[in-house]
Amino acid sequence: MDKKIGETRTNGPYTDLRELLQQVEDIGELRRVQGADWNLEMGCLAELIYHNSPDTPPAILFEEIPGYPGMRCLSGMTNSSQRLALTLGFALSKKPIDIVSSYRDRMQTHEPIPPRVVNTGPVMENILRDDDVNVLKFPVPFLHELDGGRYIGTDDLVIMRDPDDGWINIGTYRSMVQDEKTVGLWMSPGKQGRQIREKYFKMGQPCPVLICCGHDPLLFLASGNELRYGLSEYDYAGGHRGAPIDVVNSELFGLPMPAHAEIVLEGVMYPGETKLEGPFGEFTGYYNREQSEQPIVHIKRIYHRDNPILSIASPIRPPSDFSFSKCVMKAGMIWDEVERAGLSGVTGVWCHEAGAARMFNIIAIKQAYAGHARQALHAAASCQSASYMGRFTVVVDHDVDPTDTFDVLWAISTRCDPGEDIEIMRRAWSGPLDPLMVKNMNSRGLIDACRPFERIDTFPPVARASEELKARVAAKFAKFL
Numbered sequence: 001m002d003k004k005i006g007e008t009r010t011n012g013p014y015t016d017l018r019e020l021l022q023q024v025e026d027i028g029e030l031r032r033v034q035g036a037d038w039n040l041e042m043g044c045l046a047e048l049i050y051h052n053s054p055d056t057p058p059a060i061l062f063e064e065i066p067g068y069p070g071m072r073c074l075s076g077m078t079n080s081s082q083r084l085a086l087t088l089g090f091a092l093s094k095k096p097i098d099i100v101s102s103y104r105d106r107m108q109t110h111e112p113i114p115p116r117v118v119n120t121g122p123v124m125e126n127i128l129r130d131d132d133v134n135v136l137k138f139p140v141p142f143l144h145e146l147d148g149g150r151y152i153g154t155d156d157l158v159i160m161r162d163p164d165d166g167w168i169n170i171g172t173y174r175s176m177v178q179d180e181k182t183v184g185l186w187m188s189p190g191k192q193g194r195q196i197r198e199k200y201f202k203m204g205q206p207c208p209v210l211i212c213c214g215h216d217p218l219l220f221l222a223s224g225n226e227l228r229y230g231l232s233e234y235d236y237a238g239g240h241r242g243a244p245i246d247v248v249n250s251e252l253f254g255l256p257m258p259a260h261a262e263i264v265l266e267g268v269m270y271p272g273e274t275k276l277e278g279p280f281g282e283f284t285g286y287y288n289r290e291q292s293e294q295p296i297v298h299i300k301r302i303y304h305r306d307n308p309i310l311s312i313a314s315p316i317r318p319p320s321d322f323s324f325s326k327c328v329m330k331a332g333m334i335w336d337e338v339e340r341a342g343l344s345g346v347t348g349v350w351c352h353e354a355g356a357a358r359m360f361n362i363i364a365i366k367q368a369y370a371g372h373a374r375q376a377l378h379a380a381a382s383c384q385s386a387s388y389m390g391r392f393t394v395v396v397d398h399d400v401d402p403t404d405t406f407d408v409l410w411a412i413s414t415r416c417d418p419g420e421d422i423e424i425m426r427r428a429w430s431g432p433l434d435p436l437m438v439k440n441m442n443s444r445g446l447i448d449a450c451r452p453f454e455r456i457d458t459f460p461p462v463a464r465a466s467e468e469l470k471a472r473v474a475a476k477f478a479k480f481l
């Protein structure tokens with residue numbers, strides 16, 4: 001597999017979501033849908049479109065939403081190889097492994113760049129304060145039939161400041177509308193945003209928060225994936241952009257919001273104050289969590305652009321409007337992290353969409369020494385990006401394409417001796433969305449589907465034509481192929 005995919009910034013940078021939307025339309029990947037209602041129609045349309053065209057999923061821009069003149073909703077902005085390439089500034093490619101590879105190459109030189117505070121930006125075009133606050137001013141979708149409410153934050157950025165050392169964390173956590181002035185926020189145990197909130201609550205202090213609901217999708221890629229504790233998603237995204245992200249400090253708590261954001265809610269959570277939240281369709285394809293008491297956010301300010309675009313991520317049985325993008329990002333992050341941990345010989349990583357980008361991951365290596373395959377297997381199962389809610393990790397030889405399910409199953413079937421080559425890791429980090437979880441922990445199946453190293457030179461050769469023979473015969477008989 002070619003690891004050196006050209007990583008040129010041929011397609012960027014862009015200023016904001018709107019400019020990027022234009023670029024997406026220019027490459028033919030934007031579908032405009034008029035007239036869909038917030039009540040179930042947008043969610044169902046996203047499901048129909050993503051399940052009907054899993055190989056060419058477009059971004060969907062919902063326009064002319066009944067009752068919300070001028071406002072729009074956007075689903076699936078990063079959910080294709082080409083849109084990811086535009087967002088990350090990679091050379092355009094339709095092959096997912098090219099994007100994974102470009103990501104891994106980028107991370108060799110990636111340096112975090114802190115955001116730049118500016119006085120104002122488009123997000124300040126409209127400000128609603130106190131009594132004027134109404135989150136239902138926007139076309140907040142009710143996404144799936146069994147959901148417990150309308151969710152304003154799905155493809156969102158939940159921005160918080162660590163009270164100890166002041167660093168800014170951003171995570172994507174769902175937020176459900178409770179009423180016009182309050183939303184619930186669900187953060188899974190162990191998540192960095194939750195750790196920060198618990199610090200405030202343990203000190204008996206209110207926890208300030210911003211919820212951004214429409215933004216440069218680069219920030220969503222940073223926010224929805226596990227970065228190391230203490231690394232701000234703003235800095236990480238700036239490192240990808242090669243320039244600082246512009247932020248404006250919020251009026252009440254001085255929290256930094258993206259200057260080009262579409263909609264930002266500013267609010268506060270109080271210790272001990274909760275309301276029922278959920279249920280909500282989940283990324284694994286189930287409703288595993290019942291309604292539960294969760295902290296609520298009192299919204300004190302709303303900042304928004306004229307004719308704002310509300311971004312949506314609708315978790316369902318995959319594929320969903322964000323599952324492909326998670327596969328690519330996770331695969332790139334795992335590849336980068338295992339190499340940083342010292343692993344050599346990695347030729348590819350892939351997180352399968354059926355495993356919702358977390359539960360069925362594959363690493364490919366060129367075996368160089370006895371024990372190499374198990375080292376790769378354990379590293380790929382335990383690094384930060386793979387740790388939460390993993391299930392199966394597979395290691396394959398470099399002649400197997402990790403993105404090709406058939407190839408991977410063939411390797412498991414023919415190179416993995418279950419008695420010798422399947423290991424179980426127990427008491428690993430899971431969470432309430434895992435349908436099999438007990439006490440926030442689960443077990444992992446680690447599958448070594450590499451040729452046994454001690455037999456690597458004598459293992460039966462693969463019965464297939466060589467690349468040279470295929471090329472020669474294909475050229476000669478082109479009219480039959």
Ligand SMILES: Cc1cc2nc3c(=O)[nH]c(=O)nc-3n(C[C@H](O)[C@H](O)[C@H](O)COP(=O)(O)O)c2cc1C
Pocket residue numbers: 154155169170171172173174186187188189190191192193194223224225226227313322326
């Ligand atoms: C579309 C989407 C929705 C998500 N919703 C939630 C959620 O509701 N609660 C949660 O704990 N994690 C959720 N996650 C996962 C977190 O965003 C992810 O683990 C992220 O790394 C959390 O930020 P942190 O690393 O700063 O804790 C979601 C991810 C995505 C992409």
